[in-house]
Amino acid sequence: MTQQYPAELPNKGPRPKEELEELERIWATPKGFKLLTVVNNTVVGTIYIGAAFLFFVLAGILALLMRTQLAVADNNFLSQDLYNQIFTVHGTTMMFLFAVPIVEALGVMLLPQMLAARDLPFPRLSAFAMWAYIIGGLVFFSTIFYDMAPKGGWFMYPPLTLTEYSPGNNADFWLLGIGFIEISAIAGAIEIIVGVLRTRPPGMTLAKMPVFAWAMLIFAAMIVFAFPAVILATMLLELERSFGWPFFTAALGGDALLWQHLFWFFGHPEVYIIFLPAAGLVSMMVPTMAQTPLIGYRLIVVALIATGFFSFGLWVHHMFTTGIPGLSLAFFSAASMAVAIPSGIQVFSWIATIAAGKRPFRINVPSLFILGFLFIFVLGGLTGVMVAVVPFDFQAHDTYFIVAHLHYVLVGGMVFPLFATFYYWAPMVSRKMLSERLGRWAFWLMFIGFNTAFFPMHITGLAGMPRRVWTYSGYLGWDLLNSISTAGAFIMATGVLVFIIDLIRNFRLGGGGPENPWNAGTLEFLPTDVYSTRSVPHVTSREPLWDQPDLAQQVREGLHYLPNAPTGRRETIITSVIEAKPQYLMQMAGSSWTHVAAAVFTAGCFLLLTIKAVAIALISGVLAIVSFIVWGWQLDRPDQGEVDIGSGIRLPTYMAGPSSHSWWAMVIVMLVAASLFISYIFSYLYLWIVSPEVWAPAGSPALPPLTYPVNSAILMVFGSVLVYWAGKRLPAAGRLDLPLPLLTPAMLILAAAFLAGSVGVEVLGHLRMGLDPSANSYSAMVYMGSFLTGQAAFATIILCAFACGRLVSKRLDQKRSVTFDNAALLYWYTAGQGLCGLVLIHGFPRVIG
Amino acid sequence: MRRTGSRSNLQGMGTLVFMLVGPIVWTVHLTLIYGSQSLLCALNLGEDRSAGNAAIIAIILVATAVCIAAVGFSAARPGFVHALIARADLPADQAGFIVTIMRVLAWLSILAMLYAGLGAVILPACGQLR
Numbered sequence: 017m018t019q020q021y022p023a024e025l026p027n028k029g030p031r032p033k034e035e036l037e038e039l040e041r042i043w044a045t046p047k048g049f050k051l052l053t054v055v056n057n058t059v060v061g062t063i064y065i066g067a068a069f070l071f072f073v074l075a076g077i078l079a080l081l082m083r084t085q086l087a088v089a090d091n092n093f094l095s096q097d098l099y100n101q102i103f104t105v106h107g108t109t110m111m112f113l114f115a116v117p118i119v120e121a122l123g124v125m126l127l128p129q130m131l132a133a134r135d136l137p138f139p140r141l142s143a144f145a146m147w148a149y150i151i152g153g154l155v156f157f158s159t160i161f162y163d164m165a166p167k168g169g170w171f172m173y174p175p176l177t178l179t180e181y182s183p184g185n186n187a188d189f190w191l192l193g194i195g196f197i198e199i200s201a202i203a204g205a206i207e208i209i210v211g212v213l214r215t216r217p218p219g220m221t222l223a224k225m226p227v228f229a230w231a232m233l234i235f236a237a238m239i240v241f242a243f244p245a246v247i248l249a250t251m252l253l254e255l256e257r258s259f260g261w262p263f264f265t266a267a268l269g270g271d272a273l274l275w276q277h278l279f280w281f282f283g284h285p286e287v288y289i290i291f292l293p294a295a296g297l298v299s300m301m302v303p304t305m306a307q308t309p310l311i312g313y314r315l316i317v318v319a320l321i322a323t324g325f326f327s328f329g330l331w332v333h334h335m336f337t338t339g340i341p342g343l344s345l346a347f348f349s350a351a352s353m354a355v356a357i358p359s360g361i362q363v364f365s366w367i368a369t370i371a372a373g374k375r376p377f378r379i380n381v382p383s384l385f386i387l388g389f390l391f392i393f394v395l396g397g398l399t400g401v402m403v404a405v406v407p408f409d410f411q412a413h414d415t416y417f418i419v420a421h422l423h424y425v426l427v428g429g430m431v432f433p434l435f436a437t438f439y440y441w442a443p444m445v446s447r448k449m450l451s452e453r454l455g456r457w458a459f460w461l462m463f464i465g466f467n468t469a470f471f472p473m474h475i476t477g478l479a480g481m482p483r484r485v486w487t488y489s490g491y492l493g494w495d496l497l498n499s500i501s502t503a504g505a506f507i508m509a510t511g512v513l514v515f516i517i518d519l520i521r522n523f524r525l526g527g528g529g530p531e532n533p534w535n536a537g538t539l540e541f542l543p544t545d546v547y548s549t550r551s552v553p554h555v556t557s558r559e560p561l562w563d564q565p566d567l568a569q570q571v572r573e574g575l576h577y578l579p580n581a582p583t584g585r586r587e588t589i590i591t592s593v594i595e596a597k598p599q600y601l602m603q604m605a606g607s608s609w610t611h612v613a614a615a616v617f618t619a620g621c622f623l624l625l626t627i628k629a630v631a632i633a634l635i636s637g638v639l640a641i642v643s644f645i646v647w648g649w650q651l652d653r654p655d656q657g658e659v660d661i662g663s664g665i666r667l668p669t670y671m672a673g674p675s676s677h678s679w680w681a682m683v684i685v686m687l688v689a690a691s692l693f694i695s696y697i698f699s700y701l702y703l704w705i706v707s708p709e710v711w712a713p714a715g716s717p718a719l720p721p722l723t724y725p726v727n728s729a730i731l732m733v734f735g736s737v738l739v740y741w742a743g744k745r746l747p748a749a750g751r752l753d754l755p756l757p758l759l760t761p762a763m764l765i766l767a768a769a770f771l772a773g774s775v776g777v778e779v780l781g782h783l784r785m786g787l788d789p790s791a792n793s794y795s796a797m798v799y800m801g802s803f804l805t806g807q808a809a810f811a812t813i814i815l816c817a818f819a820c821g822r823l824v825s826k827r828l829d830q831k832r833s834v835t836f837d838n839a840a841l842l843y844w845y846t847a848g849q850g851l852c853g854l855v856l857i858h859g860f861p862r863v864i865g
Numbered sequence: 866m867r868r869t870g871s872r873s874n875l876q877g878m879g880t881l882v883f884m885l886v887g888p889i890v891w892t893v894h895l896t897l898i899y900g901s902q903s904l905l906c907a908l909n910l911g912e913d914r915s916a917g918n919a920a921i922i923a924i925i926l927v928a929t930a931v932c933i934a935a936v937g938f939s940a941a942r943p944g945f946v947h948a949l950i951a952r953a954d955l956p957a958d959q960a961g962f963i964v965t966i967m968r969v970l971a972w973l974s975i976l977a978m979l980y981a982g983l984g985a986v987i988l989p990a991c992g993q994l995r
Contacts, residue, residue: 213877221958221959221962222959222962222963223959223961223962314962314965314966314969315969317966318966318969318970318973321884321885321888321966321970322888322970322973325885325888325891325892326888326891326977328892329891329892329895329977329981341902341903341906341990341991341992342988342989342990342991342992343902343921343984343988343989343990343991344899344902344903346984346987346988347898347899347981347984350980350981350983350984351977351980351981354976354977354980357973358973592873592874592877593873593874593877593878593880593881594873594876594877594880594881594956594959594963595873595956595958595959597873599873599874674874674875674878675874680874705903705904705907706907708907708908
């Protein structure tokens, strides 16, 4: 019988057999040793998740060691020093090496399938972020084995972490290692934002976007604005430890509380950075298990956005006991309670969806973990409201009550949904489903173990047991509660062990598993292969698999958009931001060694600096830059003409300017840089507010004459104008810029030189006046401004030189101008930042007299 | 379905900003009131109730009133504000979703600003509460 195909579908069937073979060839996963070069999102996502889970297990083992030490009073199982290292590495690993990376990994793996894209827009960037994280994370974690691990707690407060109180390289491993991993997290965030906004399938408007995509968009945006604060903090502390620039030393005008402000401006949103994607995952699973659309989709979107924003207004509630004005206490207390509202909206929406199900809510392993999450997270939220009440916080601060609260929020809010995710989405990448029987064992052991371990800690805390104590006296009456907690921890660990056994027995990477075993409504359960879906569906609702029963078959037969590879390479459809209308076909990067080399050498540079092997670190840094340049050189492929993707839609295969995905990525990079610089401005003004009488201290050199900042500003403005003119003079495609073919490259080189010169003039001015960055916090802050602008200028100069190379080799012209656009955007941003810095450094002290 | 050009992407960015008007103004409000309070307290202008505290209360009240008015206007006249930010009309088939999200966020932000601003009138600005 001949197959009948609906006439209104984008493409007609049957499709030629060669199309599928070509797709399989183009998207094939490298074999053997070359697997290291892989960029396919399902493979990268699986390795990424595996690495993050490994860190979860390792940090969990450290937790068991701590619980063993605390099981009885006056115990000597661990030495005090090792205990300090263990709780620091446990917290740091859980927060930086497990929680954030595994969410990014889930984004890399799930988003392209949910959006029916061939891949995320920068597949090498995802792979780079993964390798950088794995290398940096393993080196950081291994410090525990040779007594080199940091000991200052996961938040590394100075003055404890200053060289005076933490000699050796232990703290530096945290500062440089974690700082480096944060950069990898930002790389992942850029990928996710551009991916969600630009690679949705045709028809998937904002109103039809899966909630997980919304959650990941907000998660990534929060990383863009939150992580720079802690990156700046780590830079300041490392500069103080290595070069004596006194940002945190009170005797020289610094303030240890500056660290707390910067750290918690990152640290509190971090809680929601971890929670929101988990909430997004729950919002995907609950409707499937209830077999009904999510109740209150719009309110959930509102709740995600509101939580994302309001979480930035809560950081001071971690500092209630540091001695801040009463009004600040009241303000941040109110904000801390208010953030419970959007979280509550989500909880009620899930409960309503469960209640409104067309059939009784299915009780299986994913839904058990979801119900466990609801129970534990709500309890954690309630204690959160308790500690938002200032007088109660004064009592509970730095006690085991806080340990209980934060574990209820983080394990309940993130780990339980994560295990639900493992069971729910395993069929997407595994040939076999995970075991229902073992999964139930895992859940009950984890649920009972968790509550046995952490509920008693509320009481231990209220009984006065402080956090981070190595041991305690038997006279204090904490023995029994601690013994119960230790037993609970081991029960929970057994649950994780059962899950690992389930993985070993049943998880087999590869296709051919059951199709849509839960009868889900979203696109990730479409039939997929290495190229993602055979064709990209036209989406008309939020649950397309429920509303279009034949969709899976149509997609598999290539009847929707892009059933082939018209350019003969990897490609995906780029759509508009709001309405998801097709705009162009993006030519994507494939497997390569370049991003692997970039990750290895970047990690080498940071980690070698930690042990003060400066010369080798610099060589590694240069090799990293070379790797990045080679990587970039292979991108920005030329236009292949217009191609037909179906429904008569012909798309261009090249795009520059605001329509280009790379333009959006560069804008996000600029937002990251701006967040970093705003954190610096805050730090400068904060230190002045704390000690205005030493800004600058008596006897400090005067500010340089105004000719210095004016000349510096003139150089930046002239450079910006030169870049603008260079943009106007780009040659037509395939032609030389006659009569002066080297004029445009020369203009770019000159602009780069102006930028370098402007930073040089600024630094020279202060040096000539005799300002010493190690003399006091004021002078350190002055040089820090130039340091940050110099950093941005360095990246801009490399981009300008890169654009020159592309111009000279005829790879850059009026149409193929992405490289130039990026260099120009970053140049203008850097010039703007530099000008703001000049106003602050030279204007502010003159204004305040 | 037709393909769209580069202008729609800038308009799309404008629409995203439009949806976030409430929380963005809330951010400005937070910066204004927390910054000015810290500044005046640091300059010891907040210790005297007749001088600094009055200044802090005035700043917070004015900032709160202006910010709430701005967000309230956006919620009341979404079409006008969208045209102002995105230089385009609301996308016809998306208008309901976009305006609903924008309005609920706006009301939540107004609530948050009222809640935060309230502290200024009932508590000493710079005094330590312990």
